[in-house]
Amino acid sequence: MTEEVWRERDTSPGKIEAALRHLLIERYHDEDAFVPARVLNLIVVVDGEFRGEIENRLERVGRYHPSRLVICAVHPGRRTIDAWASVAAERAEGPFSLGREQIELDIGERHLKALDTIVDPLLVPDLATVVWAPHAHAEAVDSLRRLMQVVLVDSQDEPDVPAAFERSDELLETAYVVDLAWLRSTPWRERVAAAFDPAPLRRGLGEISEVTVRHRADSMAAALLFCGWLCSRLGWRPGSFATGGGKRRTAHARARRGEVTLCLQEVEQPGAPGLAGVTIEMASGRSVSLDRGPGGLKSVRRTRDGKEQVWTVLGASRGESGILGEGVRQALLRDPTYKPALSAARALL
Numbered sequence: 001m002t003e004e005v006w007r008e009r010d011t012s013p014g015k016i017e018a019a020l021r022h023l024l025i026e027r028y029h030d031e032d033a034f035v036p037a038r039v040l041n042l043i044v045v046v047d048g049e050f051r052g053e054i055e056n057r058l059e060r061v062g063r064y065h066p067s068r069l070v071i072c073a074v075h076p077g078r079r080t081i082d083a084w085a086s087v088a089a090e091r092a093e094g095p096f097s098l099g100r101e102q103i104e105l106d107i108g109e110r111h112l113k114a115l116d117t118i119v120d121p122l123l124v125p126d127l128a129t130v131v132w133a134p135h136a137h138a139e140a141v142d143s144l145r146r147l148m149q150v151v152l153v154d155s156q157d158e159p160d161v162p163a164a165f166e167r168s169d170e171l172l173e174t175a176y177v178v179d180l181a182w183l184r185s186t187p188w189r190e191r192v193a194a195a196f197d198p199a200p201l202r203r204g205l206g207e208i209s210e211v212t213v214r215h216r217a218d219s220m221a222a223a224l225l226f227c228g229w230l231c232s233r234l235g236w237r238p239g240s241f242a243t244g245g246g247k248r249r250t251a252h253a254r255a256r257r258g259e260v261t262l263c264l265q266e267v268e269q270p271g272a273p274g275l276a277g278v279t280i281e282m283a284s285g286r287s288v289s290l291d292r293g294p295g296g297l298k299s300v301r302r303t304r305d306g307k308e309q310v311w312t313v314l315g316a317s318r319g320e321s322g323i324l325g326e327g328v329r330q331a332l333l334r335d336p337t338y339k340p341a342l343s344a345a346r347a348l349l
Contacts, residue, residue, distance in 0.1 A: 001088055001089065001090045001091075002088065002089050003086050003087070003088040003089075004023050004026060004027060004086065004087050004088075005084070005085070005086045006019040006020075006022075006023060006084070006085045006086075007082075007083065007084040007085070008082070008083055009080070009082045010080040010081070010082065011081055011082065011083045012081065013081075013117070013118050013119070013120070013121045013122065014121065015083075016083045016085060016103065016105075016121070016122060017121040017122055019083075019085055020085050020087070020101065020103065020122065023085060023086070023087040024036070024087055024099075024101075026087075027087050027089060027099060031089055031097050033095055033096050033097045034089055034096075034097045034099055035096045035097065035098060035099060036067060036098075036099040036100075036101065037067045037098040037099060037100060038067045038068055038101075038124055038127060039066055039067055039127070039332070040066050040068070040127050040128045040129065040130055040328075040331060040332065041066065041068045041070065041123045041124055041127050041128070041129040041130065042066040042068070042069050042070070042129075042130045042132065042328070043070045043072065043119055043123075043129065043130070043131045043132070043144060043147075043148070044058070044069070044070070044071045044072065044132050044133075044134070045072045045074065045112075045115070045131070045132070045133040045135070045137045045140040045141070046071065046072070046073055046074065046133075046134060046135055047073070047074055047135045048073040048074055048075040048106065050135065051071065051073045051104075054071070054134060055071070057320075057321065057324055058324070060321035060324075060325075061321060061324050061325040061328060066130070066328060067099065067100045067101060068101050068122075068123065068124050068127070069100075069101070069102045069103070070102075070103045070104075070105070070119050070122050070123070071102070071103070071104045071105065072105045072107055072115065072118075072119070072140070073104065073105065073106050073107070074107055074108070074109060074111075074112065074135075074137060074140075075106060075107070075108055076108070076109055077108060077109075078106065078107060078108030078109075078110075079108055079110065080108075081105055081106065081107055081111065081118070082105070082106040083103065083104065083105050083106070084103070084104045085101075085102070085103045085104075086101070086102050087099060087100075087101050088100045088101075088102075103122050105118070105119075112137060112139045112140045112143060113139055113143055114143060115140050115143045115144055116143045116144050116145075116146060116147055119144070119147070120147060123147065128149045128150060128331060128332065129144075129147050129148045129149055129150070130148065130149070130150040130151070130152060130178075130328070130331045131144050131147075131148040131150070131151045131152070131175075132151070132152035134154065134157070136157070136158070138167075141171075145174050145175070148175055149175060149176060150175060150176045150177075150178060150331040151171050151175045151176075151177055151178070152178050152180065152327050152328075152331070153167070153168055153171070153177060153178070153179050153180070154179065154180040154181055155168060155179055155180075155181040155182075155221035155225075156180065156181040156184070156218060156219055156220075156221045156222060156273060158221075161220050161221050161224065161349070162346070162349045164221060165221075165224075165342060165345060165346050165349070166346070168342060169342060169343070169346065172339060172342075176331075176334065177338070178327045178330045178331060179221075179225070179338065179342075180323050180324065180327050181219075181221040181222045181225060182222070182225050182338055182341070182342075183323050183326050183327055183330070184219065184222045184273065184274035184275070184323055185222045185223075185225055185226040185229070185274070185275060186326070187297065188226060188275050188278055188290060188297075189226065189229055191290055191297060191299070191313055192230075192278060192280065192288070192290070195280075195288045195299075195301070196288075204282050204284075204286060205234060206255075206256065206257055207257070207282040207283045207284055207286075208234075208255070208260055208280055208281070208282055208283075209258075209260060209261065209281055209282060209283045210260065210261040210262075210263065210279075210280075210281040211227065211230060211260065211261070211262050211263065211278070211279070211280050211281075212263040212265055212277075212278070212279040212281075213226055213227060213262075213263065213264050213265070213275060213277075213278055214265045214266075214267045214269075214275065214276040214277035214278070214279075214291075215264065215265070215266060215267070215269075215274070215275050215276055216266070216267070216268075216269045216273055216274070216276060217266050218273050219273045219274050219275065220264070220266075222273075222274050222275055223264050223275060224264070224345040224348055224349070225341055225342065225345050226275065226278070227251075227262050227264070227344070227345065227348060228340075228341040228342060228343070228344035228345030228346075228347075228348065229337060229341040229344075231253055231341075231344040231347075231348075232337070232340035232341050232343070232344045233337070233341075234255065235255070235256065236253035236254060236255050236260060236344075237253060237254040238251065238253045238262075238344050238347045238348045239251050239252045239253060239254070239347075239348070240347070240348060240349065241262075241264065241348055241349065247265060247266035247267075248263060248264070248265045248266070249263070249264045250262065250263050250264075251348055258283075262348070269292065271292070272319055272320050273320075275292075276291065276292055277289065277290060277291035277292065278290045278291075284304050285302075285303075285304040285305075285306075286301075286302060286303055286304050287300075287301075287302045288300070288301050288302075289301075289302075290313070293312060295312055295314055296312050296313045296314040297312065297313040298310065298311075298312055298313075299311050299312070299313055
């Protein structure tokens with residue numbers, strides 16, 4: 001990989017855009033096979049002291065890394081803009097040399113309310129623009145609304161889950177929301193759906209009497225969204241979870257054939273955040289359980305006479321770098337199940 005770099009202190013958006021354009025012209029001049037691998041624009045707004053950590057997370061995203069990346073590092077008290085820009089070329093298989101472009105801005109809190117005017121000249125026209133503010137710079141996200149088509153959020157990172165869900169619902173009015181907490185439940189939703197996919201087993205969906213979701217203390221959002229997904233897909237009318245302390249909370253949902261008990265159980269779970277296990281019980285005595293285990297998810301299917309089948313679903317976990325990569329990929333897709341699941345999850349609170 002080869003890279004051309006430009007940097008300047010106390011600069012302006014116009015100067016940054018001109019420098020980036022110059023870097024691209026030089027790259028085209030030096031390499032006839034240079035092709036910018038542009039997929040989307042990604043604007044990341046971070047606290048300046050944690051910029052390195054976020055850059056490492058983006059680096060681990062791998063092939064899902066966007067080619068036009070704008071990182072806005074926010075420093076308290078700063079009044080000027082410092083900038084760094086690079087255009088790198090990586091020789092791929094075949095005749096082409098793929099280009100990746102990155103801009104980093106050091107800005108102050110005073111710049112957030114007009115951040116759209118700063119980054120607008122730096123974006124590639126006609127590409128989807130994704131905004132991610134992992135350190136909750138809501139003012140910056142609101143400023144960028146006219147530019148963005150997609151916003152990455154992580155309801156798990158917010159101390160108040162109801163407020164996080166309300167914020168996501170509000171953002172859905174103007175943009176497509178990709179919630180990383182929702183993506184952490186994806187393997188569980190896929191495996192539960194597969195467990196009832198064969199026609200003889202599908203009738204069991206109408207017999208579900210209780211659902212228990214085991215989760216880490218920091219993963220309540222993912223557990224609620226999983227329950228919201230079940231309610232929205234199966235036509236259950238959710239009731240609110242009982243308030244109060246303890247590590248087990250219970251709610252009831254109204255199904256066509258009766259009432260379904262929903263339980264959230266907080267457990268100790270090492271490793272990546274997210275769900276730790278799911279158990280679905282049916283009135284007939286049958287049940288399906290999934291739990292984290294070495295190498296994947298441990299699946300247990302119990303028949304009405306008490307016999308059990310046990311196997312391991314390999315490779316179910318994506319890890320945190322995989323979750324972020326999937327979030328970037330989802331920016332180019334559309335998941336119609338998130339919004340109704342979010343609405344049902346809010347009704348459970």
